[in-house]
Amino acid sequence: MSMVKISSICLLAAFILYTLATIIFTVAVTGKKFRNKSGENAGKWIGRFGFIVTIIGFIAQMGYFFARWSAEGHVPVSNLFEYTTFFSMMMVFAFMIIYIIYRNNGVGVLTLPIAVVIIAYASVFPHEVEPLIPALQSNWLKVHVTTVALGEGILSLSAATGLVYLLRVVDQSKPSKKTFWLEFVMYSITVMIAFVIISFSFQAAHYNEKFKWINEKGNEAVLVYHMPAIAGPYEGEKISGGFGPLFPSPSWMNGVEAPRKFNTVIWSLLGGVVLYWIIRLILRQRISAALQKILKGVNPPLMDEISYRSVAIGFPIFTLGGLVFAAIWAQQAWTRFWGWDPKEVWALITFLFYAAYLHFRLSRGWHGEKSAWLSVIGFVIIMFNLVFVNLVIAGLHSYA
Amino acid sequence: MSQDIVCDCGHKNPEGTILCEACGKPLKDDETKPILNMRYEGSARRSQTYKKTPIDKIWNFFSSVKVGITLIILVLIAVAIGTIFPQDVYIPANADPETFYKDQYGILGEWYKALGFDHLYNSWWFVILLGLLGLSIIVASIDRFVPLHRALKNQKVTRHDRFMKKQRLFGVTLSNSPEKQLEMAAKALKEKRYRVKEEDGNLFAEKGRFSRWGPYVNHIGLIIVLIGGMLRFFPGMYTNEVLWLHEGETASVPGTHDQYYLTNHQFIFQTYDPDDKKYKEALKDAGGAIAKNYQSNVTLYKAEGHPILGEEPKLKKVKNAGVRVNHPLKFDHYQLFQSDYRLGELYKMNFKLIDKRNNQPHGEISVNLFNPKRLYHLGKGFRIKLLDYFPDFYFNKKGEPASKSDNPNNPAFIFKMYSPDHPKGETNFIAIKKNLEPLGKNDYKMVLSGLKTRNVSGFVVKRDFTIWIVFAGAIIFLIGVAQGMYWNHRRIWLKRKGDDIWMSALTNKNWYGLKKDLHYLTGESGLSEPVDRLEEKIYRQERGMKA
Numbered sequence: 001m002s003m004v005k006i007s008s009i010c011l012l013a014a015f016i017l018y019t020l021a022t023i024i025f026t027v028a029v030t031g032k033k034f035r036n037k038s039g040e041n042a043g044k045w046i047g048r049f050g051f052i053v054t055i056i057g058f059i060a061q062m063g064y065f066f067a068r069w070s071a072e073g074h075v076p077v078s079n080l081f082e083y084t085t086f087f088s089m090m091m092v093f094a095f096m097i098i099y100i101i102y103r104n105n106g107v108g109v110l111t112l113p114i115a116v117v118i119i120a121y122a123s124v125f126p127h128e129v130e131p132l133i134p135a136l137q138s139n140w141l142k143v144h145v146t147t148v149a150l151g152e153g154i155l156s157l158s159a160a161t162g163l164v165y166l167l168r169v170v171d172q173s174k175p176s177k178k179t180f181w182l183e184f185v186m187y188s189i190t191v192m193i194a195f196v197i198i199s200f201s202f203q204a205a206h207y208n209e210k211f212k213w214i215n216e217k218g219n220e221a222v223l224v225y226h227m228p229a230i231a232g233p234y235e236g237e238k239i240s241g242g243f244g245p246l247f248p249s250p251s252w253m254n255g256v257e258a259p260r261k262f263n264t265v266i267w268s269l270l271g272g273v274v275l276y277w278i279i280r281l282i283l284r285q286r287i288s289a290a291l292q293k294i295l296k297g298v299n300p301p302l303m304d305e306i307s308y309r310s311v312a313i314g315f316p317i318f319t320l321g322g323l324v325f326a327a328i329w330a331q332q333a334w335t336r337f338w339g340w341d342p343k344e345v346w347a348l349i350t351f352l353f354y355a356a357y358l359h360f361r362l363s364r365g366w367h368g369e370k371s372a373w374l375s376v377i378g379f380v381i382i383m384f385n386l387v388f389v390n391l392v393i394a395g396l397h398s399y400a
Numbered sequence: 401m402s403q404d405i406v407c408d409c410g411h412k413n414p415e416g417t418i419l420c421e422a423c424g425k426p427l428k429d430d431e432t433k434p435i436l437n438m439r440y441e442g443s444a445r446r447s448q449t450y451k452k453t454p455i456d457k458i459w460n461f462f463s464s465v466k467v468g469i470t471l472i473i474l475v476l477i478a479v480a481i482g483t484i485f486p487q488d489v490y491i492p493a494n495a496d497p498e499t500f501y502k503d504q505y506g507i508l509g510e511w512y513k514a515l516g517f518d519h520l521y522n523s524w525w526f527v528i529l530l531g532l533l534g535l536s537i538i539v540a541s542i543d544r545f546v547p548l549h550r551a552l553k554n555q556k557v558t559r560h561d562r563f564m565k566k567q568r569l570f571g572v573t574l575s576n577s578p579e580k581q582l583e584m585a586a587k588a589l590k591e592k593r594y595r596v597k598e599e600d601g602n603l604f605a606e607k608g609r610f611s612r613w614g615p616y617v618n619h620i621g622l623i624i625v626l627i628g629g630m631l632r633f634f635p636g637m638y639t640n641e642v643l644w645l646h647e648g649e650t651a652s653v654p655g656t657h658d659q660y661y662l663t664n665h666q667f668i669f670q671t672y673d674p675d676d677k678k679y680k681e682a683l684k685d686a687g688g689a690i691a692k693n694y695q696s697n698v699t700l701y702k703a704e705g706h707p708i709l710g711e712e713p714k715l716k717k718v719k720n721a722g723v724r725v726n727h728p729l730k731f732d733h734y735q736l737f738q739s740d741y742r743l744g745e746l747y748k749m750n751f752k753l754i755d756k757r758n759n760q761p762h763g764e765i766s767v768n769l770f771n772p773k774r775l776y777h778l779g780k781g782f783r784i785k786l787l788d789y790f791p792d793f794y795f796n797k798k799g800e801p802a803s804k805s806d807n808p809n810n811p812a813f814i815f816k817m818y819s820p821d822h823p824k825g826e827t828n829f830i831a832i833k834k835n836l837e838p839l840g841k842n843d844y845k846m847v848l849s850g851l852k853t854r855n856v857s858g859f860v861v862k863r864d865f866t867i868w869i870v871f872a873g874a875i876i877f878l879i880g881v882a883q884g885m886y887w888n889h890r891r892i893w894l895k896r897k898g899d900d901i902w903m904s905a906l907t908n909k910n911w912y913g914l915k916k917d918l919h920y921l922t923g924e925s926g927l928s929e930p931v932d933r934l935e936e937k938i939y940r941q942e943r944g945m946k947a
Contacts, residue, residue, distance in 0.1 A: 129678055130682040133691050251505075308909070312886075313886070315881065316878060316882050319878065333726050340487055346480075352472050355472055356473055359469045
């Protein structure tokens, strides 16, 4: 069996184990009171079991990582599939650290399913073993990318915990602005799931349609869609059978093969709407209201503290990897340590955002709910930098 | 005029103090709040005390955290706007910035350009914004650091009753043997590496105070980074030059004041082998070659002595090197980067002189397109004179042949061909795909018989003394954040009240960790565990109980 094959099997195993651990942690917190008489956290033993399953899943994912490293001959973090997978691995790693410190099951309920969705999301991107272009041939690839992923993983944990906090404390008895935005977060998660389902479905059906268009470098090229075209390329010409396009993509989208990606985004948003309403009709209530019932057992001030602590731990690591190591490498590869490339700028934005978060925590009234919202917004910025900047904005980092 | 406030405990506090520096007694307490606000130890900050003069007002403005956060968010929004469309330095080299944004992005692009967002990061208002943020960092830090330092230095072991009661963690133990329990408590706290002090039978345990200085250390780091960034504009701090060098050529390295010379022997461009087993699939998908290496093999020389104008310098070899992406050549304080290349640029053109009447060749000449010779002797009475040479040929407004540049992009030549039967010479005009006889019909012609090309390497030469300042600032920043984030300042007070022992505890972050210490302490000493009154409040609220 080839190393690539082994690594794929390991990743699948991790995927299944994390899903299993999600279920176990959910059972561990469900229906438990905030504190029982002796003040002990309930569901302790089920939670321990969930943690062991998580560790086995993490070992499997490490198996994926090192098998792929040996197959590729370089650290597997150099394209979107590899980086995103590694990011999920670091999120689970961060969860393990926090679990060891706090022994709290509530953190696992959302962190692990988010890691599962991210792995699924990563799997949609091309898996081929790719060689490194000269700019990436450096030891800093290892150092910079892994540190950034670790920092972002820990910061994401803050969002997962913040979300648990919000699900726990936001009043679901009547609709409000807060319940709306919480539902919007739930919808965003269904969009990611829909994206994965739709991508795999059309991939399995080997669907494609072709367009002739002027690509981002100004050359005439053929663009292959793997989903029916809702949005075609700007001034593109269809040269094969199939559906659509219903309208062209805007001309200012300049990333590599932007119209195809834009089309995928539209499919995902629509698929998310369908999936969201299916779940909602089954539950007969807001998704967040249903989750609130499960999360009754978690301790809000502790969730707030874990969320804040994650930022406190993750922020220096992110700064080290995303700005300092990044600058050192950029100096060697691109001749300057800072050049306002979009990806650099979005790392700076992440830095500034969490700096603002930490200062907000100094102000009265910003603990708890408000800072939980901020941590969720922070995750949106991280995902934006991962997904949007790579896929839509052209820059030095658009490798995938 | 500043007026000291003398507390009941006898300590003299500066005007504006909220909690006595020594005993913690609330000096300006509003009795309604069940938990004291312990930020900055209730110390007397200038910004909270003096609010009258314009200087006070400016100071108070910049020391405000709200203003600081607002500035951070303004910078955040500004830098985000800069990524909507590419900055002017990232648009294609041949594009005209005046029309590029409008053509590419329509009306939005036109506004973007008109508002100056195409060079946002160099704009005056962005630099001012950064300056204001820097000022806010400095003022806010001084405003807090000085009184906080004073308050922490002056704290006493015995604390006021109201201070004790109004902490988030507070508990009372009815004790049979208070002396013994306190003794065991002191031992337990020392095991947890607290510094324990005793006074009148009361205990005060503290650890991790240095983490309180973390924010001020990291702010100093940030200021150094900002200063380092600004220093770039000072002459001599920052050199950034481009050097295009053909294979086989030697040139002075720009920015080194003719101290260093570089010879480019060869430029190498390698791609991955499409049959490579590992990468086969990816290479097929890429649809073209994937670059593996860009490398220039060079020799670096140093000029000996002081260079004299117009005289060839004496060169001493320093080293041979292969300059690759990610592996710049380092010398002195300079770095030389492989940054660009052009493959197969025209170098020499060969021409044969041919007798049109019998197609008989009469020798061949080679014209160096960069430094052409005027006269070429072919022997037996044949010779060629290069009358005129246009490296980048076009017809100008007057309809005359001219050259757009010195680069041989489109070379054209006017030759005079001398032969035994035409001693006065015949004129032949040659350009790419053109062979004209402007002065009447000739018997001889020049025919292109060969091309020689060579590669060009594009180097960037850098010397940046600001790097070290920025880097030092970044390291100080990281030390500061780690200091403030990875350690916390924990304090536990034990106060004897007859047979009761009061216990209060405080930390600046990580209450969970503090509670673990307390759990150990109470386990070892038999004291009862303090109650978390914040948790208690929420617990009661959710069950509809009175707070």
